[in-house]
Amino acid sequence: MNVSSFNWTLIQSFLAALEHGSLLRAAKATGVSQPTLGRHLAELESQLKLVLFERTGRGLQATEHALALADAARTMQEGAHQFSRLASGASQATQGRVRLSASQPVACFLLPPMLARLRQALPHVMIELVVSNTVSNLLRREADIALRMVSPDQQSLVAKRIGWVSLRACASQQYLQRSGTPQRLEDLPQHDVIAGDHNREVDRGFEAMGFPAGALRAVLRTDDLIAQWSAVRAGLGVGFMSEYLIRTDPNVQTLLPMMPLPALPMWLAVHRELRTSARIRAVYDFLSHEVAAALAPVPAGHQG
Structure with missing residues (x-):
């Protein structure tokens, strides 16, 4: 050869x-x-x-x-x-392409207003948005920057926890007018619930709160979070969504503030070598500030 x-x-x-x-x-x-x-x-x-x-x-x-x-x-x-x-x-110019990876809900609802502001702040930067619910491999250059719900463990990556995603029970006004508003955790088994299919975290959460197995009355199961959110907005039932999603629709109301739901960390990750790139560093710093401002404050007991 x-x-x-x-x-x-x-x-x-x-x-x-x-x-x-x-x-x-x-x-x-x-x-x-x-x-x-x-x-x-x-x-x-x-x-x-x-x-x-x-x-x-x-x-x-x-x-x-x-x-x-x-x-x-x-x-x-x-x-x-x-x-x-x-x-x-090696490039020190704040212009060119930056590949950003984010999950579907983050890419579709949290990021767009920020990207509009980023366009004004860095007009010569073009974002390539990689929308995936799997973790993009920064080491293989599938993305330059990633917003993740888990901290990367590769030593060559720099990761910063920039906020927490708070989850809330919620339902549309249409559903609540038809089915009533749950006032106590004990009311939930009488309500239609939107939950995951292969992902059974909601089911396990019900059982952890003392409900018997099978108490959840699921009327829709899907692992697609955008489909879950669309079903909540359409009035199909009670869902468990992030606060930043709920805030995008005034017709959706949060429920049961006493309900113990986890807060998930949001990490911003970048390859260590790429932090010397002016354009990638500029986008990294912009997102670090913007995402932190858009998410809920760090909940009690999660500081660290």
Whole structure:
């Protein structure tokens, strides 16, 4: 193989296929089309004169050759990522693109007013918003900055807790007029409830408050928080949403202030090397102030 003419993008396709086990899943993860990924793998196998994957009805099965090359390929990929991070950090101009990762509710409801103000404060910065309820990998440059509900544990990341997301029981005026307003925790089993599907935190919370298993009368189950919020606003039942969401609709009323619901920490994370980039540091500092101001104060017992 002629190293000087080697196409390094083939390594990205190889690792995507290795990680996801099929061209379809690799295409969804990378944004590269299935035919292109297939051509990349065929070209790489031709250049190496090795069979890297067995094509089966269930996807791609890595051969021993592929597994033997995996670590070296990952080292090459990390070297490329480090090169990119250092190049980004070398730029001191407050202009260019910044990739920001946030969950669906944060991206759809909390961030938009802030991004409008960011546009005025940093007119030469363009935000690429990665909307995902999974944790974006900052080390692989899936994002430059991430708003997370969990603290990253990688030593090369800088994370700052910038606030707390307070959760509240709530319902629309339409629902409350039809079904009445619960005054005590004991009233909840008589009300229609919107809760998670695979995520059963609401069910476990009911049981922790002393309700028997199965006491929750769920009329809608979905793990999509935007769907839950839309159902609350439509008057379907009682939901358990963040305060910043509830504040966006005056027709939705908070309920049962005595209800013991957790406050979730909000973390702002960035790769350590990228903090030397003026544009990324400017966006980081802007969001640190804006998000902290938009969220509820730190609740008692959660300081630290």
